[in-house]
């Protein structure tokens with residue numbers, strides 16, 4: 001069994017759509033980034049790559065490469081899944097936490113799990129997604145951005 005950990009953070013930007021776990025969530029601002037800035041999926045991808053002993057997402061999907069401009073991070077997740085499968089790794093489970101003062105994440109968690117389950121071809125029951133505010137403290141508490149953490153286990 002191999003364990004991987006991932007962390008990512010993106011700041012809010014006016015005029016951008018908010019994507020988390022591949023779900024478009026109605027919000028006054030979205031997250032800034034080269035891709036769709038889906039911070040939840042980014043943390044998950046880094047956890048998967050880390051568990052497999054591979055480089056991080058910036059190595060696989062450079063943020064100056066036009067082919068990744070505004071790309072759905074679910075597409076990138078599918079590519080990461082293929083990388084692991086090529087190395088004969090099987091994903092066991094994923095446990096993800098989103099830290100966001102706003103918006104509320106819980107109404108969207110089931111759809112997020114379905115999206116990730118499809119992209120990874122992993123049973124939905126093996127995917128946990130939780131959310132917490134930052135109790136109004138720090139940059140997340142002030143609503144400047146959203147962070148996500150992910151832990152995965154994989155096996156050969």
Ligand SMILES: Nc1ccn([C@@H]2O[C@H](COP(=O)(O)O)[C@@H](O)[C@H]2O)c(=O)n1
Nearest residue numbers: 100101102103104105106131132133134
């Ligand atoms: N962006 C968020 C933050 C929190 N939740 C849900 O609310 C619960 C309470 O959050 P606290 O930070 O006050 O502990 C939390 O357990 C989540 O269920 C959320 O959905 N979205």
Ligand SMILES: C[C@@]1(CO)OP(=O)(O)OP(=O)(O)OC[C@H]1O
Nearest residue numbers: 033034035057058061062063068
């Ligand atoms: C996802 C990528 C894709 O170009 O771009 P960003 O959306 O800027 O996200 P980041 O978390 O900075 O990771 C880098 C890139 O791999």
